[in-house]
Amino acid sequence: MDISRIRNFSIIAHIDHGKSTLADRLLETCGAVEKRDMRAQYLDDMELEREMGITIKANRATLRHEYKGTRVPAGEYMLNLIDTPGHVDFHYEVSRALAACEGVLLLVDASQGIEAQTLANAYKAVEAGLAIIPVINKIDLPAARPHDIAEELENTLSLPAEEAIFVSAKSGMGVPELLDAIVERLPPPKGDSTKPLKALIYDAKVDPHRGVICHIRVFDGLIARNDKVQLMGVGREYHATDVGKFFPKITSLENLTAGDVGYMFAGIKTIHDVNIGDTVTHASNPCDAALPGYHPPQQMVFCDFFPGPGTTSIQLREALEKLWLNDSSFGFEPTSSAALGTGFRCGFLGLLHMKIIQERLERESAVDLVQTAPTVPYELLLPNNKVIKIESPADMPSPDKFLEIREPMIRAEIVVPARSIGALMQLADERRGTHKKTDYLSTDRVVLTYEFPMGEVIYDFYDRLKSLTSGYGTMNYELTNYKAGDLVKLDILVNATPVDALSVIVHRDKAEIRGRRLITRLRKEISRHQFEIPLQAAVGSKVIARETIKAVRKDVTAKCYGGDVSRKRKLLEKQKEGKKRMKQVGNVTIPQEAFMSVLDPGDE
Amino acid sequence: MAQAKANAGSGGGVGWYVHLPFCTTKCGYCDFYSLPTQEDWIPDLVKAVRREMEVRDPGRAIRTVFVGGGTPTVLPADALRAVLEPISERVKKAGVEIEFTCEANPSTADELKLELLREMGVNRVSFGAQSFDLGELAVLQRLHDPSHIAEAVSLARAAGFENVNLDLIFGVPGQTMKSWRNSLRRAIELGPDHVSCYGLMYEEGTALTKQRRMGLVRPCDEDVEAEMFEATISDLGAAGYEQYEISNFARGGRRCEHNLIYWRNEEYLGVGPSAVSYLGGVRQKTKADVKAYIETWAGAEAPGTLAATLVFESEELGREARARETAVQMLRLNDGIELGRFTAQTGYEARELFGAAIEKNAAAGLLSNGGGAIRLTRAGQLLANRVMEDFL
Numbered sequence: 001m002d003i004s005r006i007r008n009f010s011i012i013a014h015i016d017h018g019k020s021t022l023a024d025r026l027l028e029t030c031g032a033v034e035k036r037d038m039r040a041q042y043l044d045d046m047e048l049e050r051e052m053g054i055t056i057k058a059n060r061a062t063l064r065h066e067y068k069g070t071r072v073p074a075g076e077y078m079l080n081l082i083d084t085p086g087h088v089d090f091h092y093e094v095s096r097a098l099a100a101c102e103g104v105l106l107l108v109d110a111s112q113g114i115e116a117q118t119l120a121n122a123y124k125a126v127e128a129g130l131a132i133i134p135v136i137n138k139i140d141l142p143a144a145r146p147h148d149i150a151e152e153l154e155n156t157l158s159l160p161a162e163e164a165i166f167v168s169a170k171s172g173m174g175v176p177e178l179l180d181a182i183v184e185r186l187p188p189p190k191g192d193s194t195k196p197l198k199a200l201i202y203d204a205k206v207d208p209h210r211g212v213i214c215h216i217r218v219f220d221g222l223i224a225r226n227d228k229v230q231l232m233g234v235g236r237e238y239h240a241t242d243v244g245k246f247f248p249k250i251t252s253l254e255n256l257t258a259g260d261v262g263y264m265f266a267g268i269k270t271i272h273d274v275n276i277g278d279t280v281t282h283a284s285n286p287c288d289a290a291l292p293g294y295h296p297p298q299q300m301v302f303c304d305f306f307p308g309p310g311t312t313s314i315q316l317r318e319a320l321e322k323l324w325l326n327d328s329s330f331g332f333e334p335t336s337s338a339a340l341g342t343g344f345r346c347g348f349l350g351l352l353h354m355k356i357i358q359e360r361l362e363r364e365s366a367v368d369l370v371q372t373a374p375t376v377p378y379e380l381l382l383p384n385n386k387v388i389k390i391e392s393p394a395d396m397p398s399p400d401k402f403l404e405i406r407e408p409m410i411r412a413e414i415v416v417p418a419r420s421i422g423a424l425m426q427l428a429d430e431r432r433g434t435h436k437k438t439d440y441l442s443t444d445r446v447v448l449t450y451e452f453p454m455g456e457v458i459y460d461f462y463d464r465l466k467s468l469t470s471g472y473g474t475m476n477y478e479l480t481n482y483k484a485g486d487l488v489k490l491d492i493l494v495n496a497t498p499v500d501a502l503s504v505i506v507h508r509d510k511a512e513i514r515g516r517r518l519i520t521r522l523r524k525e526i527s528r529h530q531f532e533i534p535l536q537a538a539v540g541s542k543v544i545a546r547e548t549i550k551a552v553r554k555d556v557t558a559k560c561y562g563g564d565v566s567r568k569r570k571l572l573e574k575q576k577e578g579k580k581r582m583k584q585v586g587n588v589t590i591p592q593e594a595f596m597s598v599l600d601p602g603d604e
Numbered sequence: 605m606a607q608a609k610a611n612a613g614s615g616g617g618v619g620w621y622v623h624l625p626f627c628t629t630k631c632g633y634c635d636f637y638s639l640p641t642q643e644d645w646i647p648d649l650v651k652a653v654r655r656e657m658e659v660r661d662p663g664r665a666i667r668t669v670f671v672g673g674g675t676p677t678v679l680p681a682d683a684l685r686a687v688l689e690p691i692s693e694r695v696k697k698a699g700v701e702i703e704f705t706c707e708a709n710p711s712t713a714d715e716l717k718l719e720l721l722r723e724m725g726v727n728r729v730s731f732g733a734q735s736f737d738l739g740e741l742a743v744l745q746r747l748h749d750p751s752h753i754a755e756a757v758s759l760a761r762a763a764g765f766e767n768v769n770l771d772l773i774f775g776v777p778g779q780t781m782k783s784w785r786n787s788l789r790r791a792i793e794l795g796p797d798h799v800s801c802y803g804l805m806y807e808e809g810t811a812l813t814k815q816r817r818m819g820l821v822r823p824c825d826e827d828v829e830a831e832m833f834e835a836t837i838s839d840l841g842a843a844g845y846e847q848y849e850i851s852n853f854a855r856g857g858r859r860c861e862h863n864l865i866y867w868r869n870e871e872y873l874g875v876g877p878s879a880v881s882y883l884g885g886v887r888q889k890t891k892a893d894v895k896a897y898i899e900t901w902a903g904a905e906a907p908g909t910l911a912a913t914l915v916f917e918s919e920e921l922g923r924e925a926r927a928r929e930t931a932v933q934m935l936r937l938n939d940g941i942e943l944g945r946f947t948a949q950t951g952y953e954a955r956e957l958f959g960a961a962i963e964k965n966a967a968a969g970l971l972s973n974g975g976g977a978i979r980l981t982r983a984g985q986l987l988a989n990r991v992m993e994d995f996l
């Protein structure tokens with residue numbers, strides 16, 4: 001393929017602004033998918049993606065577009081598109097995709113306007129030096145304000161308003177013009193097919209039958225089937241058994257040349273044998289230097305999974321291993337809890353990622369899980385000046401064992417209607433936020449930049465933001481550093497026994513109120529037993545809140561079932577079964593929901 | 605282990621239950637199979653019930669009869685007569701005085717119908733009184749007011765009923781200890797022979813459950829309900845009503861023989877839509893569907909074969925499961941699991957089969973284990989479900 005006839009681009013946007021739907025229309029308009037085979041969000045092929053209606057993994061497809069214009073030479077162009085996820089947990093997917101492209105379509109919903117991830121993703125594209133085509137989507141909506149939004153883009157991101165292309169990904173309106181703009185405005189890739197091979201592994205997935213499929217972007221040289229290749233980072237050699245592209249059906253090709261985006265199979269067994277970001281070159285004729293690659297995505301949310309009553313820890317390990325082979329961005333290691341026995345400490349990119357993993361474990365491996373509340377990681381400065389990381393409140397030693405505890409900080413960009421500034425500032429105050437700056441997107445919409453301790457915002461901050469802005473507020477964040485804080489461990493005692501899996505790390509000033517709320521919530525979650533159960537929240541040896549779950553007084557069915565004896569028996573069997581499925585800590589039965597009590601910050 | 609036959613009763617008599625599924629309106633808490641009265645279905649329903657009784661008659665002595673629903677007395681007199689006649693004739697022919705109950709609502713019991721019932725041989729009438737508090741009756745969505753209850757009882761007495769039951773409900777939203785004890789007192793003043801006191805349950809699909817979900821009614825506090833239960837036992841006890849089952853009280857030995865069959869896991873035939881039968885170790889429930897019921901029993905030529913399609917569920921437990929179920933049922937009775945009776949009926953020694961459960965619950969003060977029976981203590985009655993779980 002003539003390199004000047006290739007265009008590589010990603011579609012980036014805030015969540016739900018229509019990236020995947022636009023990809024559908026591009027596929028359809030270029031005739032890549034037959035109309036009868038078309039389904040909404042065609043490229044979202046994971047079951048969970050289809051169910052949730054969101055993109056989790058980046059997807060790609062190659063399109064052929066017949067350009068009939070005059071601004072560049074007419075004829076067929078090869079467009080390699082990558083559809084990216086909008087959710088902040090999966091932002092690393094966007095960064096990876098951008099490294100394989102020369103341009104982006106920055107999509108903005110014509111009724112919503114610029115939102116937090118619009119900005120975050122646009123900055124990424126600018127940083128990567130990519131050409132940007134602003135695209136205003138959903139112009140079919142009655143509430144669409146495409147011209148205002150184009151203005152917003154010009155003011156905020158200096159993208160000239162007249163360059164914006166108006167489309168409806170739903171109806172297809174504007175899509176042919178967009179295809180021409182891609183050809184005209186995005187630069188062709190640079191590269192030299194005669195140089196030694198230099199290709200980037202920008203993503204990798206596991207194919208159940210053929211092993212690991214590497215998604216590659218060739219910068220220089222040419223890769224052909226049967227080439228002996230080397231992964232420069234890991235220093236291993238493989239045979240490229242197959243190369244090709246997605247049209248969007250997987251299609252083998254003789255070779256991929258400089259500028260191309262495609263795939264490579266090389267008999268790689270597991271996802272952990274490849275480093276995403278690694279450089280592929282020829283074993284016999286390597287290129288001079290590897291590409292810079294990526295920082296691996298950081299796990300910022302941790303929780304422990306314990307086998308529930310119906311599952312063994314071996315089954316749980318097998319389930320985790322199976323998933324881990326498909327998703328290298330989560331990690332797990334054995335852990336043990338005095339209260340819950342042996343389990344696994346798991347690390348995730350964020351809360352949504354955690355929920356997805358949990359859902360997939362339960363669904364794909366049918367394991368029964370007891371999950372502790374998620375936490376962020378903390379750093380401890382020890383007296384010997386070493387710094388260690390703890391990923392569970394249960395691991396926090398007594399205060400005399402360390403000099404300093406540090407919490408992860410984030411920089412958050414929050415887009416809200418101007419009228420919500422006051423309410424937001426109050427919420428940010430409660431969450432120990434530090435205001436950094438305020439920028440106006442337009443007269444009635446602002447971007448507030450804040451620094452927060454991450455632990456204060458990951459659980460419910462987003463829901464609170466949504467509710468106090470009637471749904472209009474959006475937020476994006478990234479980790480900045482770790483900062484020392486006056487943090488203490490809040491212990492929870494159930495029936496006078498500390499339950500390590502219920503501990504939380506909180507700011508000293510908030511310990512009392514959090515403790516009180518936590519046990520109020522626990523009182524509701526733990527059902528009455530035949531004895532009284534005292535609940536206490538304590539910092540060190542000081543009890544700061546207490547409550548009691550009264551002993552059960554009445555558990556009798558005083559009802560006339562008549563001859564329906566089976567029904568009565570089945571109800572008793574069900575009740576008995578339900579208890580068996582709960583975790584026994586000491587002589588108290590604790591339901592799964594109780595372990596999540598920590599997440600309920602109550603009404604503030 | 606004794607080699608007794610499971611279900612020793614299989615040679616003896618059978619209790620008969622007839623379900624008539626119509627009511628004037630649906631009460632807020634009710635999850636029995638009952639519909640607003642469909643006048644034009646009544647003739648076919650009568651025909652169907654008569655046919656089913658004829659075909660499914662196990663040909664054994666009738667021990668008791670219980671006609672319930674629904675509200676049997678919403679049927680017009682001739683229809684009611686037509687349903688009861690075949691049973692009435694059989695009972696009269698056998699020449700043995702047996703308990704023959706019919707349910708009625710205080711607002712639908714008139715002199716003529718009560719007399720008709722007497723004429724058919726009905727000797728026990730059970731009124732759904734539920735409460736003597738107007739507000740509580742409204743929450744329960746009952747049609748009568750407290751004065752109807754006294755009226756119904758005196759009509760029944762005048763018609764010659766020597767065995768009258770009142771049903772009452774505690775744990776009603778808004779009910780207080782005071783109003784519950786007041787209802788008990790007013791019930792006692794009417795001098796019924798039997799009182800059933802049920803705790804309100806929020807069943808799936810009922811109006812009250814929906815209201816509770818929407819926050820329109822607030823359920824009674826668990827501790828208050830426990831106190832109500834205790835007050836029930838002591839107030840009725842003081843008035844001469846002996847508790848013989850968790851929710852049932854009788855004076856002068858007038859226990860409900862029909863319900864005792866259920867609590868002892870003995871055999872019964874259930875006729876009508878949604879009725880349950882337990883014969884030869886098989887418990888079988890008929891679909892809760894009047895239309896299908898009528899089509900099957902009133903229309904077809906050979907309903908015996910078609911009737912299979914009317915079976916909603918059928919269950920035949922293994923010997924041990926049956927014994928466990930029997931024990932759970934018997935625990936409801938103040939007589940408890942009578943060891944001899946249990947062994948004769950199930951073939952198991954209760955103390956062997958339930959050793960651990962008995963030990964655990966006796967230690968917790970919930971069971972007594974002496975005098976040839978295993979019984980719930982007063983504390984055990986309040987936690988009956990927990991004890992029963994251990995017997996399953």
Ligand SMILES: Nc1nc2c(ncn2[C@@H]2O[C@H](COP(=O)(O)OP(=O)(O)OP(=O)(O)O)[C@@H](O)[C@H]2O)c(=O)[nH]1
Pocket residue numbers: 013014015016017018019020021022041053054055056084085086087137138139140141167168169170171
């Ligand atoms: N009316 C209208 N709705 C649209 C249009 N484009 C997308 N939508 C709808 O917007 C919703 C989100 O579309 P997606 O394509 O899944 O959005 P996305 O940006 O891929 O979302 P994520 O992958 O979760 O970030 C869906 O309900 C689409 O049907 C459009 O042009 N007009």
Ligand code: SF4
Pocket residue numbers: 626627628629630631634635636638673674675709732
């Ligand atoms: S009268 Fe009885 S059967 Fe009829 S609706 Fe009321 S509670 Fe249900």
Ligand SMILES: [Mg+2]
Pocket residue numbers: 019020021054055083084085086
């Ligand atoms: Mg998408």
